[in-house]
Amino acid sequence: MNRREFLQVLAIASAAGMAFPTRDAQAAQAAARLYDVPRFGNVHLLHFTDCHAQLLPVHFREPSVNLGIGDYAGKPPHLVGQALLKHYRIAPGSAEAHAFTYLDFTEAARRYGKVGGFAHLATLVKQLKASRPGALLLDGGDTWQGSATALWTRGQDMVDAALALGVDAMTPHWEMTLGAERVREVVDRDFKGKVAFLAQNVKTKDFEDPVFEAYTLREMNGVPVAIIGQAFPYTPIANPGYLVPDWTFGIQEENLQRIIDEARAKGAQAVVLLSHNGMDVDVKLASRVRGLDAILGGHTHDGVPAPVRVRNAGGTTLVTNAGSNGKFLGVLDFDVRGGKVADFRYRLLPVFADYLPADPAMDVLIRKVRAPYEQKLGEVLAVNKELLYRRGNFNGTFDQLILDGLMDVQGAEIAFSPGFRWGTTLLPGEGITMEKLMDQTAITYPYTTVTQMSGETIKTVLEDVADNLFNPDPYYQQGGDMVRVGGLQYTIDPAAPMGKRITEMRLKGKPIEAGKTYKVAGWAPVAEEARHNGGPPIWDLMAGWLRQRKEVAAAPLNLPSVKGMGGNPGMAA
Structure with missing residues (x-):
């Protein structure tokens, strides 16, 4: 089949609604082009x-926050939403607009599939x-x-x-x-x-x-x-x-x-x-x-x-x-x-x-390859009431759900979850199956942890991750997004020098004290000793927590207060 025949098959099948489960024939024809x-x-x-x-x-939602710092501010790939569409002259509402941005994600996902x-x-x-x-x-x-x-x-x-x-x-x-x-x-x-x-x-x-x-x-x-x-x-x-x-x-x-x-x-x-x-x-x-x-x-x-x-x-x-x-x-x-x-x-x-x-x-x-696992993959743990996604510099709703589960099960005041960029998206009303939970957690070092951390150590952790993400020299960036944080609120200035980006850390409205100890839940430790003394895999902890609920919605996103980024096209207004 040559290129012309291939495109004719796509267009005819899409318009007829026979070969593909299309939601919108016009959208299908546009996508085929x-x-x-x-x-x-x-x-x-x-x-x-x-x-x-x-x-x-x-489904995979693109980020609404992808900040560029220093010489990389406002340049690809640090453009989101309307700024990205404008830069590349992509028509709003088009198939490409849905593919490359987070805009109107739920509606567009239901239209384009x-x-x-x-x-x-x-x-x-x-x-x-x-x-x-x-x-x-x-x-x-x-x-x-x-x-x-x-x-x-x-x-x-x-x-x-x-x-x-x-x-x-x-x-x-x-x-x-x-x-x-x-x-x-x-x-x-x-x-x-x-x-x-x-x-x-x-x-x-x-x-x-x-x-x-x-x-x-x-x-x-x-x-x-x-x-x-x-x-x-x-x-x-x-x-x-x-x-x-x-x-x-x-x-x-x-x-x-x-x-x-x-x-x-x-x-x-x-x-x-x-x-x-x-x-x-x-x-x-x-x-x-x-x-x-x-x-x-x-x-x-x-x-x-x-x-x-x-x-x-x-x-x-x-x-x-x-x-x-x-x-x-x-x-x-x-x-x-x-x-x-x-x-x-x-x-x-x-x-x-x-x-x-x-x-x-x-x-x-x-x-x-899926056949031996279908029953296990298909178990519905809970029904999701909102858009669940991961991608973004500071937090995502699926990450927030994991933070909520960690704090609840572990009885912790604070929770950390890695800033992984992988993980699929669920639309409102979809069941959270075991497969979708594993999409967020499937790693070879899934151990959960509970650690007593001083306020000083918590700040050091946040500063280290922030420098990894926002160091103006890309050779000092190691990928991933900011560690997701539950319970703790803080302010971040991505353009500040190393060690001075994180300020105003608070827990339930009270300042975090450098010398005070806090109970912190987490998962995915890179240290080898965690293989021997770590807690249950994160998917087991979360699956048990989700099974206790018929419907779930993450708490409101726990996002830091971001300083100095007003007008940055890598951050949605």
Whole structure:
């Protein structure tokens, strides 16, 4: 089926309301037009990232707070809502407006339906590959973690799905939380000869030997193309180091430049970095190394409609980020002439499940891997009364629900929940199933904790996380959002110096005292001792708490008072 036939099938089926469960024929036709992406040039790269093991279509709300600080204020990816629409000239109320922003989320979600799903993504990938000879499918990582089935199968469901999808190369982050032994098992057994697992910045601690291939060199339509891998640089800090005890990470700028030069010396006429750095880190990196034509980025879950062009000593590098949860597929076409990239086209395509038919073979695979777990996944723990989401710099309603449960069950005054950016969205009235709870909590270190913390320690924790998020130098940012806080109120000035961002901490209206001790509940500790003395997994604690309630609604969002960010386009008014 060629591109024209593919689009005709989408339009006819959508208008007829026969092939897809469309809610609005006009909306369906508009969404179908998104997939009219004519072939351009002779080098073709398809890119998805941060799907977090979501095999089925989901709802995923984009943030209303994504602040940029210093030189990054007001620049992509730090644009939300109307500011993003205006910057990229996206029509309000359109399918793309729903995909890229949080605006009118519940209404728009009911109109346009769910996004992602590997069976629907497979249909789009196959069509684009059919019109682009030799196209490579690149996976930016965070693929084997984020769902119940991925946790229970140790990522095997996603490994099998990636192979069926036709992934050509990938780079990792959360994959490492399955442990070094498991990662090596997949790379050496399942991926061998099929998927290039790339990470130029992962080395052994003892002799600094490369652990994985740094890059792969492929010929496409007569053009040598190099794909270099960049794993998440701060894996042993942001996640438990004991899971990868013998490996080092880091940005490895000098080594990256050496690899780029080596690939060019071997004849590469287009060189691309498949990165899991996070977009601000990629922008800085692009300004400091020469010879990269593009960085296809991930980690920070930013859906960025157009590349950022970054100047450096060697020319210009395009920097992109392709969102999360299987919600988008990036399409980068290069026209390579005279041994170098002469021009390009880029589209970040939302994957609307209602408007892309499910690929039959992938659909069968998904049903097969889920079958043993369907009953457990489908248990309705409680009915949700409001929009439940996670994404945002400071808090989300699903995070608030977890905080409420932690404080209630643990009898704590304060609760901390990690600022994870993964986790799907539930519309009002949907049942909170075990599967949806696991979408928020499925990690290999899920232990709950109760800790006696001094007021001084609480401030130190908040300051450390704030610096990780808001340090003006991206190389000191480690991804994720601000730790979610229950019970405690505070004020934050993101632009203040390190150690001076957090002020006015209060508990039930009274100032937090530096020398006083407070009972703090939490989960997901990175310290190894938690494996032995931590409490029950967070999903067990929350499932029990939810089962006691027929309906739930999180308490009003416990948000900090934010100073100095008035007018910042990364924060909704």
